[in-house]
Amino acid sequence: MEEVKVIGFWASPYVYRVTWALNLKGVEYEYQEEDVFNKSDLLLQYNPVHKKVPVFVHGGKRIAESTVILEYIEETWPQNPLLPTDPHARAMARFWTKFGDDKKPDFFGFFKSAGEEQIKAAKEAQECLKILEEHGLEDKKFFDGDKIGMTDLSLGWLAFWLEAMEGAAGVQVLDVNSFPRLHAWIRNLKEVPVIKENHPDQTRLLAYFKWLREMYTKPATT
Amino acid sequence: MEEVKLFGAWPSPYGYRVIWALELKGVKYEYIEEDLSNKSDLLLQYNPIHKKIPVLVHNGKPISESHVILEYIEETWPGNPLLPSLEDPHGRASARFWTKFIDDKALPFAMLLMTDGEELEKAAKEVREILKILEEQGLGEKDFFGGNEIGLADLAMGLIASSFGVIEELAGVKVLNGDEFPGLCNWVKKFKENPAIKKNLPDPDQMFVYYKQKREMLINSRAALSYK
Numbered sequence: 001m002e003e004v005k006v007i008g009f010w011a012s013p014y015v016y017r018v019t020w021a022l023n024l025k026g027v028e029y030e031y032q033e034e035d036v037f038n039k040s041d042l043l044l045q046y047n048p049v050h051k052k053v054p055v056f057v058h059g060g061k062r063i064a065e066s067t068v069i070l071e072y073i074e075e076t077w078p079q080n081p082l083l084p085t086d087p088h089a090r091a092m093a094r095f096w097t098k099f100g101d102d103k104k105p106d107f108f109g110f111f112k113s114a115g116e117e118q119i120k121a122a123k124e125a126q127e128c129l130k131i132l133e134e135h136g137l138e139d140k141k142f143f144d145g146d147k148i149g150m151t152d153l154s155l156g157w158l159a160f161w162l163e164a165m166e167g168a169a170g171v172q173v174l175d176v177n178s179f180p181r182l183h184a185w186i187r188n189l190k191e192v193p194v195i196k197e198n199h200p201d202q203t204r205l206l207a208y209f210k211w212l213r214e215m216y217t218k219p220a221t222t
Numbered sequence: 223m224e225e226v227k228l229f230g231a232w233p234s235p236y237g238y239r240v241i242w243a244l245e246l247k248g249v250k251y252e253y254i255e256e257d258l259s260n261k262s263d264l265l266l267q268y269n270p271i272h273k274k275i276p277v278l279v280h281n282g283k284p285i286s287e288s289h290v291i292l293e294y295i296e297e298t299w300p301g302n303p304l305l306p307s308l309e310d311p312h313g314r315a316s317a318r319f320w321t322k323f324i325d326d327k328a329l330p331f332a333m334l335l336m337t338d339g340e341e342l343e344k345a346a347k348e349v350r351e352i353l354k355i356l357e358e359q360g361l362g363e364k365d366f367f368g369g370n371e372i373g374l375a376d377l378a379m380g381l382i383a384s385s386f387g388v389i390e391e392l393a394g395v396k397v398l399n400g401d402e403f404p405g406l407c408n409w410v411k412k413f414k415e416n417p418a419i420k421k422n423l424p425d426p427d428q429m430f431v432y433y434k435q436k437r438e439m440l441i442n443s444r445a446a447l448s449y450k
Contacts, residue, residue: 048359049323049355049359058312061312063312063315063316065318065319065322067318067322068315068318068322069315071315072311072312072314072315075308075311075314076311087294087297087298088280088283088294090294090297091285091290091291091293091294092285094287094289094290094293095285095287095290098287098289099271131271135270135271
């Protein structure tokens with residue numbers, strides 16, 4: 001059997017997209033933890049263009065960029081498909097994945113800011129969340145339909161990471177009154193066995209984000 | 223017969239990617255030019271989230287985001303494939319990687335158009351670094367990013383062949399030169415020689431007028447903002 005390896009970082013939602021996909025498809029893999037604050041020679045060799053995780057290795061060949069890796073996994077191990085069969089539905093899945101990734105600065109701005117700036121950033125995040133709630137998820141159980149798919153994995157950071165970031169930043173963005181559908185989706189996502197058994201520890205994540213936030217909001221020394 | 227419509231706005235490279243894909247596959251389509259300063263109700267209806275072009279409408283169903291559209295076109299009209307076959311998933315991953323790479327690096331290219339002075343120098347340096355990565359790691363010894371034939375990644379890189387030269391001229395910089403980037407220069411030549419591409423390239427003189435006006439407007443508005 002060809003070797004499958006994931007090089008990742010425990011706190012990265014991009015890495016979890018990949019490991020969730022592999023677990024959902026029952027693909028065995030070796031996981032190697034990387035300290036992203038002190039990058040190894042191996043990572044720099046495996047991903048010379050971006051020097052980031054996740055890096056996926058299969059049969060000696062390397063692939064970087066989580067969305068590219070997800071498409072590769074889907075094509076290489078077609079069981080338990082993560083994309084619909086209908087071409088338009090597949091396009092919508094890719095669209096929402098891209099939306100989540102492209103709007104990263106808008107979603108996370110509140111985490112990196114304080115005071116007035118944070119209030120403004122939190123509003124921007126909520127506008128993006130509203131689009132996800134009303135146009136992306138609508139009345140579906142999962143973003144791609146009745147069962148978990150690529151979009152759900154790509155937006156998985158909403159389920160675990162956002163709460164920890166809100167806690168560290170002292171502001172709630174995804175409140176249940178404004179976003180009942182997204183909250184229902186998070187509950188459904190967390191009940192999927194693969195997700196339930198594989199997610200970062202919330203306490204550890206909160207501590208990590210508190211530390212990260214201190215770095216972002218530290219006043220510049222003159 | 224299937225109805226295919228494409229909403230674009232000349233000379234958007236994102237619109238051109240989709241035009242090239244449809245032309246390479248011989249798909250008949252109706253092209254609708256959008257005035258982005260006065261967006262049509264139809265565009266706002268078909269792309270309510272981003273309100274941007276390109277939008278492809280196939281049998282009444284809209285798809286937006288150029289990369290998503292390209293994947294859709296590839297899956298719906300498999301003739302003259304733009305991705306390696308499913309037997310080469312790594313080749314397919316490579317095409318997607320480089321498509322994403324150039325999309326993520328859009329800002330430095332835009333800054334070449336929008337800036338002058340020190341900021342322009344900085345943008346030119348960043349673009350040079352991007353081109354270096356494309357030359358050495360993207361293209362390597364190949365004629366095209368897709369290998370022997372034009373593929374998805376080549377269409378994504380298309381702006382380097384179509385509008386980049388005009389933007390360099392307006393900015394007064396020469397980044398893409400044959401000495402530093404022989405592979406890329408060869409790629410530009412071969413890309414533009416492809417019959418489907420050749421018939422569908424924005425006219426350089428018209429582009430010069432368009433981008434000159436745009437550059438003046440952008441530089442002035444950035445200067446006005448800095449005096450606020």
